[in-house]
Amino acid sequence: MCGIVGYIGVKPVKKILIDGLRELEYRGYDSAGIAVLQEGSFSLFKAVGKLIHLEEKAHDYESSGFAIGIGHTRWATHGKPTELNAHPHMGANSYVVHNGIIENYQELKAMLIHEGANFVSQTDTEVIVHLFEHYLKNTPTPFDAFKQTLAKLEGAYAILLITGSASDTIFFAKNGSPMIIGKNSDNETFFGSSDAALIGKCTEVIYLEDGQYGYASGEVIHLYNGESHDVTLRFTPLSGNKLSAQKEGFRFFMEKEIYEQSHVLADTLMGRLRDEQIHFEELESGLFEGINEIKLCACGTSYHAALTASYLFQRHAAIRTSVEIASEFRYREPYLTSDTLFIVISQSGETADTLESLKMAKRHGLKTMVICNVDNSSMVRLADASILTRAGIEKGVASTKAFATQVCVLWMLSLYLGEIRKTLEATEIRRQIGLLRTLPSTVTVDSNMHEQLRRLSKRYLHGHGFFFIGRDVFFPLALEGALKLKEISYLHAEGYPSGEMKHGPIALADPELFTIALLPQHKLYDKTKSNVEELSARDSTICSISPLDFDKADDHIRTKQLDDYMLEFFEMMVVLQLLSMEIAIRLGNDVDMPRNLAKSVTVE
Numbered sequence: 001m002c003g004i005v006g007y008i009g010v011k012p013v014k015k016i017l018i019d020g021l022r023e024l025e026y027r028g029y030d031s032a033g034i035a036v037l038q039e040g041s042f043s044l045f046k047a048v049g050k051l052i053h054l055e056e057k058a059h060d061y062e063s064s065g066f067a068i069g070i071g072h073t074r075w076a077t078h079g080k081p082t083e084l085n086a087h088p089h090m091g092a093n094s095y096v097v098h099n100g101i102i103e104n105y106q107e108l109k110a111m112l113i114h115e116g117a118n119f120v121s122q123t124d125t126e127v128i129v130h131l132f133e134h135y136l137k138n139t140p141t142p143f144d145a146f147k148q149t150l151a152k153l154e155g156a157y158a159i160l161l162i163t164g165s166a167s168d169t170i171f172f173a174k175n176g177s178p179m180i181i182g183k184n185s186d187n188e189t190f191f192g193s194s195d196a197a198l199i200g201k202c203t204e205v206i207y208l209e210d211g212q213y214g215y216a217s218g219e220v221i222h223l224y225n226g227e228s229h230d231v232t233l234r235f236t237p238l239s240g241n242k243l244s245a246q247k248e249g250f251r252f253f254m255e256k257e258i259y260e261q262s263h264v265l266a267d268t269l270m271g272r273l274r275d276e277q278i279h280f281e282e283l284e285s286g287l288f289e290g291i292n293e294i295k296l297c298a299c300g301t302s303y304h305a306a307l308t309a310s311y312l313f314q315r316h317a318a319i320r321t322s323v324e325i326a327s328e329f330r331y332r333e334p335y336l337t338s339d340t341l342f343i344v345i346s347q348s349g350e351t352a353d354t355l356e357s358l359k360m361a362k363r364h365g366l367k368t369m370v371i372c373n374v375d376n377s378s379m380v381r382l383a384d385a386s387i388l389t390r391a392g393i394e395k396g397v398a399s400t401k402a403f404a405t406q407v408c409v410l411w412m413l414s415l416y417l418g419e420i421r422k423t424l425e426a427t428e429i430r431r432q433i434g435l436l437r438t439l440p441s442t443v444t445v446d447s448n449m450h451e452q453l454r455r456l457s458k459r460y461l462h463g464h465g466f467f468f469i470g471r472d473v474f475f476p477l478a479l480e481g482a483l484k485l486k487e488i489s490y491l492h493a494e495g496y497p498s499g500e501m502k503h504g505p506i507a508l509a510d511p512e513l514f515t516i517a518l519l520p521q522h523k524l525y526d527k528t529k530s531n532v533e534e535l536s537a538r539d540s541t542i543c544s545i546s547p548l549d550f551d552k553a554d555d556h557i558r559t560k561q562l563d564d565y566m567l568e569f570f571e572m573m574v575v576l577q578l579l580s581m582e583i584a585i586r587l588g589n590d591v592d593m594p595r596n597l598a599k600s601v602t603v604e
Contacts, residue, residue, distance in 0.1 A: 002099040003073040006191030017071035020197035030081035035088040035095040038067035046086040070160045072097035079122030091129040094163035098125040100156035100177040142166045173213035181206045204235035254396030266440045267390040278416040297324040298345040301399040307476035309410035317417035326353035342366045347402040349377020398487040457582035463512040466493035470518035481576035488584035488591045498531035509538035519546035523565035
């Protein structure tokens with residue numbers, strides 16, 4: 001969740017650190033800080049809130065010549081967003097930044113306080129730097145102290161530590177949270193918790209594996225594995241294409257990403273649609289041999305994509321399919337059998353609960369697959385097979401194009417399985433391939449539609465909540481629509497299957513309850529319409545989204561007449577994204593950086 005950067009070199013270190021943090025700010029923006037060590041002297045700057053406040057704090061500071069530095073942008077886990085709780089955390093003569101959670105920090109903190117350490121923050125991270133300095137007193141080198149520190153830590157972490165006892169060295173470690181080392185032709189060394197912070201600065205990188213640690217100084221990098229054996233440095237090329245780019249005239253990155261769904265879906269489909277079949281060149285033919293069940297596992301928006309896929313896999317491939325919330329799956333001692341294909345879905349490929357669920361499936365001997373947006377992420381490296389969604393960097397915290405591309409991949413995968421399992425006729429596969437080819441045009445934002453939603457949004461700023469309702473695949477879409485609204489508007493919203501209204505939720509119906517009703521022409525229209533009429537009869541305010549007129553609606557958003565319910569799904573997806581965004585904008589919220597959230601959830 002938090003963002004980490006580090007630098008060793010002769011260029012102005014403040015600019016390099018802050019530029020890197022700017023690319024990672026979507027991962028956390030409760031506070032930020034940098035620490036620079038030059039000629040034995042530390043310079044520390046920390047600020048609460050977004051990165052601009054840190055820039056103001058450090059405005060008058062500049063370095064020249066060789067220096068090392070570390071930086072951090074925080075999503076709060078332990079302790080409120082305050083300057084004292086911001087990273088880097090300090091000891092007597094050392095500083096540390098950390099992403100993850102130290103699970104035994106209270107035990108370590110009690111021991112260190114007994115030994116005389118002075119804690120100033122409420123965080124788990126601060127124990128790392130005090131523990132390091134505790135061991136530094138009785139070890140021959142700072143690196144020995146660092147190794148002893150790591151041996152005591154339990155939990156997930158990506159760590160960068162600098163100390164006055166080794167003023168040209170950054171110590172690093174990775175276990176459960178991402179960490180990357182980068183180099184360039186100028187012999188500079190960079191660190192980042194995502195390659196987004198390194199693009200344009202490095203030409204080659206190493207993606208650290210769990211348990212790896214080491215130190216870097218000047219032109220030298222030493223890397224070790226969990227058994228303390230030397231690891232040969234194997235760098236891979238890093239793209240120089242800065243995909244995060246700019247807002248390009250849009251008000252928010254979220255708006256830009258909604259509009260570019262047409263382009264990224266074209267990329268998702270590229271090379272995968274043949275006239276007669278779906279083609280995934282990344283999948284080996286034997287992957288599905290002996291598979292009689294699919295288990296999908298994900299969190300948040302990716303979980304909604306997984307729920308959507310469960311309808312498609314069962315419908316198209318006639319295969320038993322279940323969906324798991326990763327944070328629950330990890331701890332409920334699931335019954336797993338070897339004829340199950342375990343598929344995890346994640347935008348970042350680093351989502352902590354999903355990654356641990358993948359590791360659990362691997363330990364049980366299951367075949368595994370990941371559907372992910374980030375090549376070289378932890379999940380992609382761990383799973384037996386992977387399909388990249390090709391969504392590009394998504395900077396808005398509320399996911400849009402990542403969801404669209406995940407559902408697109410899962411739709412294609414259901415047809416791919418249908419062909420393998422001979423549960424779909426060739427004519428039906430051809431028909432659906434034809435539908436897939438029209439997806440980019442289906443999700444192209446119509447300016448008149450967007451203007452209607454902008455004007456309509458002013459009617460939905462108050463009240464005591466929202467119901468988003470739909471049937472079949474439109475139920476997970478309702479869940480996703482409710483999540484989008486909650487994330488960025490801070491209004492209460494719930495997604496429900498339409499048929500569940502009379503089993504309790506309809507008790508809330510009154511004029512101040514807003515119902516967003518998904519009424520596709522080609523999937524259970526009459527059934528859903530009947531459920532909406534039940535809400536209308538109880539005076540709920542109805543906003544219908546449908547290509548067909550609905551006379552009980554207080555507001556009606558007319559979608560296009562399309563040939564299939566899956567195309568209706570994608571068009572309604574865009575409508576829900578835009579409506580949520582426009583409501584949030586009218587409320588004066590920063591839709592790219594909503595409160596209390598972060599983009600890549602790398603802690604439990």
